[in-house]
Amino acid sequence: MPLTKKKFERLPKTVVPSNYKLTLKPDLKNFTFEGSVDIAVEVVSNVSTVKLHACEIVVHEAFYRDAFSETKLNATTEYYKDDEEIGLKFSSDIMAGKGTLSLKFSGELNDKMRGFYRSKYTLNNEELYAAVTQFEATDARRAFPCWDEPAIKATFDITLIVPEGKVALSNMPVISSQELGDQLVEYKYSTTPIMSTYLVAFVVGDYDYLEAVDEDDVLVRVYTPKGKQEQGRFALDVAVKTLPFYKKYFGIAYPLPKVDLIAIADFSAGAMENWGLITYRETALLVDPENSSARIKQWVALVVGHELAHQWFGNLVTMEWWTHLWLNEGFASWIEYLCVDYCFPEYDVWTQFINNDLGQALEMDALDNSHPIEVEVGHPSEVDEIFDAISYSKGSSVIRMLHEYLGDQDFRKGMNVYLTRHQYKNTFTEDLWDALGEASGKPVEKIMSTWTKQMGFPVLKVSQVQDGPDRRLTISQSKFTADGSPANDSYQWLVPLLTSTQSEPCKPQVLGLLEDKTQEFVIPNVPKGDWVKLNAGTIGVYRVMYPSDMLEALIPAVKDLSLPPKDRLGLQSDLFALSRAGLSSAVDVLKVIEAFENEKDYTVWSNLSSNIASISTILQYADDIYPLFKNFVRKLFTNIALTVGWDAQPGEDTLVPLLREVVLSRMGRCGDEATVAEARRRFEAHVNGTAKLPADLRSCVYTTVLHNGDAETFQQVMKLYDEADMQEEKVRLSRAMGSVQDKELIETVLEFSLSEKVRSQDAVFVIGSTTGSVVGRELAWEFMKNKFSILNERYEGGFLLSRLVQATTESFAIEEKAQEIEAFFKEHPMPAAERTVQQSIENIKLNAKWLQRELKTVQEFLTSST
Numbered sequence: 001m002p003l004t005k006k007k008f009e010r011l012p013k014t015v016v017p018s019n020y021k022l023t024l025k026p027d028l029k030n031f032t033f034e035g036s037v038d039i040a041v042e043v044v045s046n047v048s049t050v051k052l053h054a055c056e057i058v059v060h061e062a063f064y065r066d067a068f069s070e071t072k073l074n075a076t077t078e079y080y081k082d083d084e085e086i087g088l089k090f091s092s093d094i095m096a097g098k099g100t101l102s103l104k105f106s107g108e109l110n111d112k113m114r115g116f117y118r119s120k121y122t123l124n125n126e127e128l129y130a131a132v133t134q135f136e137a138t139d140a141r142r143a144f145p146c147w148d149e150p151a152i153k154a155t156f157d158i159t160l161i162v163p164e165g166k167v168a169l170s171n172m173p174v175i176s177s178q179e180l181g182d183q184l185v186e187y188k189y190s191t192t193p194i195m196s197t198y199l200v201a202f203v204v205g206d207y208d209y210l211e212a213v214d215e216d217d218v219l220v221r222v223y224t225p226k227g228k229q230e231q232g233r234f235a236l237d238v239a240v241k242t243l244p245f246y247k248k249y250f251g252i253a254y255p256l257p258k259v260d261l262i263a264i265a266d267f268s269a270g271a272m273e274n275w276g277l278i279t280y281r282e283t284a285l286l287v288d289p290e291n292s293s294a295r296i297k298q299w300v301a302l303v304v305g306h307e308l309a310h311q312w313f314g315n316l317v318t319m320e321w322w323t324h325l326w327l328n329e330g331f332a333s334w335i336e337y338l339c340v341d342y343c344f345p346e347y348d349v350w351t352q353f354i355n356n357d358l359g360q361a362l363e364m365d366a367l368d369n370s371h372p373i374e375v376e377v378g379h380p381s382e383v384d385e386i387f388d389a390i391s392y393s394k395g396s397s398v399i400r401m402l403h404e405y406l407g408d409q410d411f412r413k414g415m416n417v418y419l420t421r422h423q424y425k426n427t428f429t430e431d432l433w434d435a436l437g438e439a440s441g442k443p444v445e446k447i448m449s450t451w452t453k454q455m456g457f458p459v460l461k462v463s464q465v466q467d468g469p470d471r472r473l474t475i476s477q478s479k480f481t482a483d484g485s486p487a488n489d490s491y492q493w494l495v496p497l498l499t500s501t502q503s504e505p506c507k508p509q510v511l512g513l514l515e516d517k518t519q520e521f522v523i524p525n526v527p528k529g530d531w532v533k534l535n536a537g538t539i540g541v542y543r544v545m546y547p548s549d550m551l552e553a554l555i556p557a558v559k560d561l562s563l564p565p566k567d568r569l570g571l572q573s574d575l576f577a578l579s580r581a582g583l584s585s586a587v588d589v590l591k592v593i594e595a596f597e598n599e600k601d602y603t604v605w606s607n608l609s610s611n612i613a614s615i616s617t618i619l620q621y622a623d624d625i626y627p628l629f630k631n632f633v634r635k636l637f638t639n640i641a642l643t644v645g646w647d648a649q650p651g652e653d654t655l656v657p658l659l660r661e662v663v664l665s666r667m668g669r670c671g672d673e674a675t676v677a678e679a680r681r682r683f684e685a686h687v688n689g690t691a692k693l694p695a696d697l698r699s700c701v702y703t704t705v706l707h708n709g710d711a712e713t714f715q716q717v718m719k720l721y722d723e724a725d726m727q728e729e730k731v732r733l734s735r736a737m738g739s740v741q742d743k744e745l746i747e748t749v750l751e752f753s754l755s756e757k758v759r760s761q762d763a764v765f766v767i768g769s770t771t772g773s774v775v776g777r778e779l780a781w782e783f784m785k786n787k788f789s790i791l792n793e794r795y796e797g798g799f800l801l802s803r804l805v806q807a808t809t810e811s812f813a814i815e816e817k818a819q820e821i822e823a824f825f826k827e828h829p830m831p832a833a834e835r836t837v838q839q840s841i842e843n844i845k846l847n848a849k850w851l852q853r854e855l856k857t858v859q860e861f862l863t864s865s866t
Contacts, residue, residue: 115142330395
């Protein structure tokens with residue numbers, strides 16, 4: 001079913017802005033704002049109508065003044081609601097040349113977490129509101145009339161009129177302030193560099209801050225809720241290290257005099273890279289030394305690294321149109337790992353990249369309803385949906401593959417050429433390829449266009465023969481499809497190949513470039529019987545399908561851990577995907593899983609656990625087999641559970657707390673008696689105040705006691721939620737609540753998700769948390785249908801709507817459910833989640849096919865292995 005596209009045209013280029021003098025006066029009691037803007041424009045050719053963007057704002061007055069005369073031409077206003085535009089109609093033509101367009105307007109500080117909106121917080125037991133912004137992708141037009149397209153850049157002189165005593169921030173430093181009477185203060189900010197409208201920002205509210213200066217004298221501040229400035233210290237330390245790292249990496253200094261990082265209470269995304277004023281969810285910026293988990297600390301480091309990378313890649317050089325969004329997001333999603341690896345090598349983040357990004361990308365991109373990295377978008381309703389795993393995770397994965405292929409030195413040289421050549425301008429994807437090709441002398445565009453312009457990725461089928469002292473590999477490529485069906489033969493990629501061998505497992509060797517459908521490659525000096533691993537380091541964006549002899553040779557290297565973690569992870573990840581596609585049997589995969597009994601690596605276990613969760617979701621529809629599968633998983637996890645134990649040991653590795661959480665959570669969900677009993681004991685001690693749970697154990701303890709608990713346990717968790725002061729703890733508790741098994745308790749959790757107690761951005765994940773059981777899935781879907789109009793209005797058009805649709809639909813394993821979901825969304829269309837609906841339907845059908853195909857043999861295997 002093709003995606004429906006709304007008719008769309010970009011704004012005419014007959015009038016273009018060069019500077020906005022913008023004044024805004026938010027009213028934090030009545031949730032409105034007043035504004036005025038003088039826009040310096042160049043009229044390219046005579047016009048009688050000027051079109052610009054405006055959405056949900058009212059223009060009260062509009063006129064134009066020619067730069068060379070005092071003649072004032074008044075305009076009447078016409079609104080084009082569907083296009084989010086206004087037309088300013090003049091009684092006579094505006095002549096070509098320079099002039100100023102002046103508008104007075106007003107609008108609502110909405111509660112939709114987009115545009116200029118209100119964010120609720122509590123201070124001294126009083127409910128207060130901040131006025132904050134979120135303009136990406138197309139919501140600056142909700143705050144002021146503007147040319148709201150990334151390529152129409154201008155400078156901004158911003159003035160804010162705010163209640164005295166409030167912190168008022170914008171992209172640039174304050175240059176003057178004055179009291180106006182009526183308890184109002186006017187702040188003027190210095191002129192911004194030339195920039196896109198979506199990067200403009202302002203925040204007005206009550207905040208504390210910490211500050212530091214980096215080694216290049218850039219002032220860095222982290223703004224936190226009042227009384228919580230110490231929770232900003234970790235992010236401040238990361239930012240102060242990161243800015244100089246990027247300056248050296250790109251060979252270009254950070255171009256602004258300051259950067260502020262601020263925690264916003266109500267915020268739909270994780271963070272937003274507004275130039276010089278980066279906004280974050282509280283959970284993506286704040287770290288409490290006592291109450292934050294190791295997982296959150298690492299998450300904060302990655303998000304800070306991501307948003308600071310955008311100050312160069314996205315802000316200094318900006319994609320020309322949203323079709324090239326991946327340029328921003330894919331690149332920042334790759335380099336955040338480079339930066340965190342530099343700041344915290346002990347996190348081993350590149351192994352985690354395979355799990356977090358490459359794995360996600362491959363899963364989505366195998367679907368028929370995926371899309372190319374570069375996808376044509378037009379109407380604003382289409383833009384939000386491409387903020388997905390393809391733009392971020394596949395984008396970052398192909399850049400990682402290219403970086404490895406070019407080598408760091410040539411890659412850096414190319415980045416410097418790209419950023420220097422295009423600074424303060426806009427680019428297309430090809431501009432990046434040109435710069436990297438120049439620096440490396442390699443055919444970058446020829447290779448990379450095969451990865452960005454066509455959707456999907458290849459599966460490489462490999463076979464081997466011993467040729468004297470050498471190993472000869474025959475490698476063929478075809479498009480990998482999630483259901484294993486043969487793909488159109490026209491798909492072909494240029495694939496950089498890396499291999500490793502038994503004698504040098506940790507030293508990837510460049511094998512060459514796979515340019516044809518089938519090619520032969522020779523690896524010299526590989527003794528007979530030694531294993532060979534394709535896609536060494538799991539850097540390539542493809543799956544590998546081995547014949548049985550090659551796979552069997554690798555199994556002992558998994559068992560004795562001589563195959564490196566990235567390769568162990570990639571191997572089993574590919575096997576799971578091939579099994580789901582019906583290209584290998586599920587039983588073969590389960591047999592290989594048993595080889596991981598000695599596994600110690602956090603990321604490998606994390607990936608195994610999530611793959612096991614996928615099988616578990618499907619086997620829940622087979623009542624007689626599901627208990628056998630839980631036995632199998634308990635047996636697999638027993639050794640590692642005993643190794644990590646419950647208590648942190650002095651000097652233990654940084655990633656052990658994360659491993660402990662994964663392992664104990666999985667044992668708890670499988671109903672391991674000893675794990676459940678210990679979780680209950682520790683939970684009771686936490687609740688009655690005799691022994692506070694360490695932050696790293698809370699998530700697994702909460703989910704375990706709720707999954708195996710009753711109404712009393714649920715009430716205890718709810719009490720903890722009500723008393724929690726920290727957003728991270730509230731999120732942890734609320735996302736655990738859906739683990740309950742009782743039908744009435746699940747219904748209570750779903751109703752709770754839309755209560756005043758849960759922030760709007762968190763409700764989606766609370767609803768999603770109930771879908772871990774068959775009963776929960778049914779109830780969440782019914783809830784979605786019953787509350788459709790409320791949810792659709794609350795998250796209208798935003799990407800949280802897509803997340804909600806995905807969470808409440810994709811985990812079924814019954815063909816009829818796919819038909820029901822398709823019928824519902826035909827009757828209740830959601831343009832911003834249309835692709836997500838189709839992906840969910842496809843996933844349900846894949847689950848149902850897997851169950852039908854594998855049920856009998858999996859049952860036989862599980863029966864014999866217990």
